[in-house]
Amino acid sequence: MNKNQKLIIDERLRLCAEFVRDGSRLADIGTDHAYLPVWLCQNGKCPSAIAADINPDPLERGKETIKNSGMSNIVKARLSSGLKEICADEADDIVIAGMGGELIAKIMEECSFAKDSSKHFILQPMTKSEILIRWLCQNGFEIINQDCCIAANKCYTVLLVNYTGVIDEKDELFCYIAKLSPKTKKTHRLFVQNHINRLLKQANGDVRFAVLADKLKEHINDCK
Numbered sequence: 001m002n003k004n005q006k007l008i009i010d011e012r013l014r015l016c017a018e019f020v021r022d023g024s025r026l027a028d029i030g031t032d033h034a035y036l037p038v039w040l041c042q043n044g045k046c047p048s049a050i051a052a053d054i055n056p057d058p059l060e061r062g063k064e065t066i067k068n069s070g071m072s073n074i075v076k077a078r079l080s081s082g083l084k085e086i087c088a089d090e091a092d093d094i095v096i097a098g099m100g101g102e103l104i105a106k107i108m109e110e111c112s113f114a115k116d117s118s119k120h121f122i123l124q125p126m127t128k129s130e131i132l133i134r135w136l137c138q139n140g141f142e143i144i145n146q147d148c149c150i151a152a153n154k155c156y157t158v159l160l161v162n163y164t165g166v167i168d169e170k171d172e173l174f175c176y177i178a179k180l181s182p183k184t185k186k187t188h189r190l191f192v193q194n195h196i197n198r199l200l201k202q203a204n205g206d207v208r209f210a211v212l213a214d215k216l217k218e219h220i221n222d223c224k
Helices: 013-016 035-042 056-069 101-110 131-137 172-177 187-202 208-223
Strands: 026-029 049-053 073-080 093-099 122-124 140-152 154-163
Touching: 013 035, 013 093, 013 122, 013 140, 013 154, 035 049, 035 056, 035 073, 035 131, 049 101, 056 073, 056 131, 073 101, 073 140, 093 101, 101 131, 131 140, 131 154, 131 172, 140 187, 172 187, 172 208, 187 208
Parallel strands: 026 049, 026 093, 049 073, 093 122
Antiparallel strands: 122 154, 140 154
8 A cells, every 4th residue: 555545444444433523533442454543544534543452463564554554643553452551632532343342341441531421432342242232331331323234244233332420230132232223224133143143052051042042033023
């Protein structure tokens, strides 16, 4: 990629980008190649961005993307375990993508400014989204929006959340469906169906998973 060439991102990162507010300063946690922060800055949605990763090798790939894009003056690469090396006044919107739901919850829990209600968090769990959603509800975070997309023949979900302080003990079904609308969006239905398929596999060792799978089936059938 040369300095005059616009970066192209896949649907998973594009969905994350859609939830980022215009004019917000970005922190991208687990940035890897730094595609998302570079794309957002190239397209004028973000005036500045921090591309952060816990591992040096992915961060070097990110630095290369930043350099080749000509964005070195506004996109900064930083070695950071989660948000530990990110200051509250450096970012308005924080993307945490491409990792498991449990790890995202841990990063949120360890973030010193997660409970700043002015911050928006865009979360894209690769696995165990239900664990992340349960943690969010139990720790005072509101799910403002949620959507799904297909990328590389896989279905992903992205959540937009911020802190309200309201503790909400949702039932188990909500943790799997949250803000999704299987009735109106095929990708939402596919994402829930993937939950069902996984639960049915787990049911071989525990019948409770089969009961939950049946409840999810009933829900999406009611949505037809």
